[in-house]
Amino acid sequence: MAGDDTSPDRPTRRNSRKHERAGSRRGSEQSERTRRDYLKYSGAVLGGTLLAGCTGNSNGEAAETTTESETRTTTETATQTPEEDTSYSVSMAPVGEVTFDAPPESWIAYDGGYADMGVALGKCDSMTGIGGAGRYYTYYYDELPGVSIDRDTIENNQLSDAGMSKEIFYELDNEVHVMDPEMLKNWFGWKQEDVDEITNNVAPFVGNLNFRREDEWHNYRYYTLYEAFEKVAELFQEQDRYEAFETLHDNFIANIQRQLPTADERPNVLLVYAGSDRPEEFSPYRLNDKGTSKKQWNDLGVGDALAGTGIEGLSTTDRGKIDYETMLEIDPDVIMLRAHERKSATEFRETVLEFMRSHPVAKELSAVQNGRVYRGGYLFQGPIHNLFLTERGAKQLYPDVFGEVTGDAELFDRQRVADIVTGEF
Incomplete structure (x- = not known):
């Protein structure tokens, strides 16, 4: 399956059904109030009725006398407990x-x-x-x-x-x-x-x-x-x-970091984006910007392969790309490729990595020769995502310590995570 992302930093505006749905929304707005407008209106009517003292009911019974109404209102006011803010x-x-x-x-x-x-x-x-x-x-x-x-x-x-x-x-x-x-x-x-x-x-x-x-x-x-x-x-x-x-996160990260090799034994990583199964050009990311999408790589102690190269990371104003020739000049230890997150580790290796191995330039890269090209993680990750992606990254980078990325080893307690989400903690 081809990469599911259509742009490295924001989705393309998909236009199938756009005009149809927009027209439907305009019609809906013209024909009915929003839920919130309705609630505000209903609240105003109800409040007005109560302030008016309930002057009658649907059976046409006579209204309470002024004296009775005033007496009850005075009593209720005296005994009513103020609402807590x-x-x-x-x-x-x-x-x-x-x-x-x-x-x-x-x-x-x-x-x-x-x-x-x-x-x-x-x-x-x-x-x-x-x-x-x-x-x-x-x-x-x-x-x-x-x-x-x-x-x-x-x-x-x-x-x-x-x-x-x-x-x-x-x-x-x-x-x-x-x-x-x-x-x-x-x-x-x-x-x-x-x-x-x-x-x-x-x-x-x-x-x-x-x-x-x-x-x-x-x-x-x-x-x-x-x-x-x-x-x-x-x-x-x-x-x-x-x-x-x-607490779960801090303990998980601390446990992984205790097992990491020394700094001089850790690989440097080139993180790039390319949505094709047969990629030729790549949008680079910098690991040193501390964005949340790079959290696992920073926690896992890897070096940024682009450090000192003058190549800047992808941004709203910088849409520059690099090719295999530029990659070969850098020759990173590990290549992380985004936009393939709906593939399994095996599917990724059988498509993208196999293409690189047959490419006349890409096959010269050390990461390709050593089979160290992997899926690069999500652009947007939250706390649950991060646990899984950090576990996966640890296996990608340090298989001798944490097991192969295609293996079943679990580095954190799934049931504990589920218990927190469902409130059983």
Whole structure:
């Protein structure tokens, strides 16, 4: 199967059904109120009735006398207990502080990393869609007893299908948008007034684009994977689950790092993107930018093969590519190739690696000759993804220590992860 990603850093706007669905949304908006508008309207009518003192009922019975009504109202007012204020705030760059009356009951993320955070916090059922389903990999959930995601809902409600238009935000009518609004402005042409409109009429944004750190427009704070995860836990008021994940993660990483070879015995890695089974050109990534998509490689202590070469990583403004001749000048110990995450390790070796072995230039690369070309992991990864990808990376890089990548060795407790997600911890 060819690479499922169509672009190395953002999905192409898929236009099949786009105009049909957009037309449907416009018709829907013209013919009915949104759920939130209806609730606000109903609340106003109900409140008005109560304030009016219930002047009558459907059976036409006489209204209570003024004296009786005033007496009961006075008594109720005297004995009524004030409602407890359950509001709370979450502060995350670039939006800043956002206040919620209660945890959101419906939400959508732009990318699979934030979607995975929501799943880790037990919010599978309230996720209404995603930015693009193609890069949200959910097959690892199959290894977690009792954890699943409704792929039909995710695939039927993709923001990218509607060209990231405001209409689909109105249609899905979520209570929070877990995404960075600056991404909408810099990737999809939104204006600040568009962000304000959706914030005021639908729901706020909470999120920070942190999978890489090479975009010039991102001139505000970045968050590590677990810093962002903690903010999402605050958003959903699931701090206990977050803390359980943090403990599991820290112990897992510490256990792996204790077993790593010394620094001078670790390989250097070239991380690139190419969606073809017969790749000729590659978009390079830099491991030194500390983006969340490189977390496992940094935790596993590898060197960046592009260090000192002058080659910059892929960004919004840098779309440069390298070929096999450039690779041969670098001759990395290991090549990690993104955009093949729906292949198994064996399928990848039988397609991409076999092509490289037959290529007149690629076959001269040490990594190709030694069979050290692997799948490079997700562009967007959350805490569950990261556990699996770190385990896989440890096997890819250090098979003598952790076992072959095609083997069945497990380096962390799947049941423990499932228990945290399902609340049994």
